[in-house]
Amino acid sequence: MERLVLEQGTMVELRAIAAFVDQCCAPWVVDSRTLYHLKLAVDEACSNIFEHAYAGQPGRLEIEIERSEAWLTLRLRDWGQPFDPDDLEEPDASLPLEQRRVGGLGVHLIRQVMDRVLYRFDTTLGNCLTLQKKL
Amino acid sequence: MNLEHEELKRVDIFRASGRIDSSNAQQFEDALTEKIKKDGRGNLVVNLKDVEYMSSAAIRALIAALKETRGKMLGAGNVVLVEVPPHIREVFDLAAITSLFTFYDTEAQAVGSF
Numbered sequence: 001m002e003r004l005v006l007e008q009g010t011m012v013e014l015r016a017i018a019a020f021v022d023q024c025c026a027p028w029v030v031d032s033r034t035l036y037h038l039k040l041a042v043d044e045a046c047s048n049i050f051e052h053a054y055a056g057q058p059g060r061l062e063i064e065i066e067r068s069e070a071w072l073t074l075r076l077r078d079w080g081q082p083f084d085p086d087d088l089e090e091p092d093a094s095l096p097l098e099q100r101r102v103g104g105l106g107v108h109l110i111r112q113v114m115d116r117v118l119y120r121f122d123t124t125l126g127n128c129l130t131l132q133k134k135l
Numbered sequence: 136m137n138l139e140h141e142e143l144k145r146v147d148i149f150r151a152s153g154r155i156d157s158s159n160a161q162q163f164e165d166a167l168t169e170k171i172k173k174d175g176r177g178n179l180v181v182n183l184k185d186v187e188y189m190s191s192a193a194i195r196a197l198i199a200a201l202k203e204t205r206g207k208m209l210g211a212g213n214v215v216l217v218e219v220p221p222h223i224r225e226v227f228d229l230a231a232i233t234s235l236f237t238f239y240d241t242e243a244q245a246v247g248s249f
Contacts, residue, residue: 011158018188036188036222043190047157105191105230112229
């Protein structure tokens with residue numbers, strides 16, 4: 001299992017987080033499209049954590065990546081405001097520009113590119129978002 | 136992210152490169168909307184050929200620019216995209232916003248659309 005811990009994480013770390021995902025997943029994921037999907041999912045999830053859970057303030061973030069035979073699992077943990085992605089509505093592609101909501105797009109993208117998305121809140125362990133991709 | 140700007144007679148071309156994520160999408164949006172807000176120039180061509188990564192934050196910036204041109208130009212302005220790499224194009228498809236933008240293969244075609 002590979003692990004990245006940011007004690008004072010902010011948006012500035014997004015590039016380093018992408019490099020971490022790249023470095024961990026590249027040996028297991030051969031096609032560049034899937035690798036892009038994994039980086040997108042983690043980037044969107046971390047952006048939400050920094051923006052919503054920590055409201056723009058630096059905060060602790062842990063990322064774990066592990067591989068079993070069939071699954072690649074990425075686990076993100078924060079101790080900010082709990083946020084359940086299931087509370088967000090899916091974007092409606094049929095709406096005209098003026099009525100489009102731009103919030104929630106990140107969560108929608110995460111659901112599109114990952115096979116399993118699981119959210120769990122625990123007062124001690126923090127908010128845990130588990131993203132899984134079938135290999 | 137780097138952003139190069141070329142001003143033609145009726146059209147502004149922006150050539151982006153690198154990474155556009157939540158840490159710099161606001162700069163991207165500000166650069167795209169500055170000309171529209173200040174000078175009422177709302178014909179934008181955005182070349183994404185050298186963008187290696189973009190997230191929903193970049194899409195929100197492009198939608199904001201599109202809304203700005205439509206508002207300022209009373210429906211006459213537009214934001215069109217050119218030379219969009221396959222991985223980036225897929226983000227538009229996944230976000231279900233492909234229909235909001237016109238995609239061109241070359242800058243000449245994109246400029247000619249205005």
